Amino acid sequence: MTREELLKIVEQCSSDLDPYTGPVKIVRIPKYKTIFIEQNGNDNRSIVLSQQDVEGKTYWAGYSSYSETVYISQAS
Numbered sequence: 001m002t003r004e005e006l007l008k009i010v011e012q013c014s015s016d017l018d019p020y021t022g023p024v025k026i027v028r029i030p031k032y033k034t035i036f037i038e039q040n041g042n043d044n045r046s047i048v049l050s051q052q053d054v055e056g057k058t059y060w061a062g063y064s065s066y067s068e069t070v071y072i073s074q075a076s
Contacts, residue, residue: 011054025067029073032060033060047064049071050062057075060072060075
């Protein structure tokens with residue numbers, strides 16, 4: 001997933017008026033997280049989140065190709 005695609009998903013998820021209806025799963029994680037440990041059975045994967053600025057708010061978001069999931073943490 002490209003940075004632009006990730007930003008578009010975060011923009012859609014930050015808006016209450018236009019909920020995200022895309023092909024990947026969205027998981028909101030606790031605020032201010034920059035790394036998320038994804039647990040799948042016996043495997044653990046570190047998902048490093050990147051900063052995304054949307055409409056004056058800061059989010060951290062990352063994509064797992066293994067589970068096809070976007071993880072989003074709000075920072076401000």
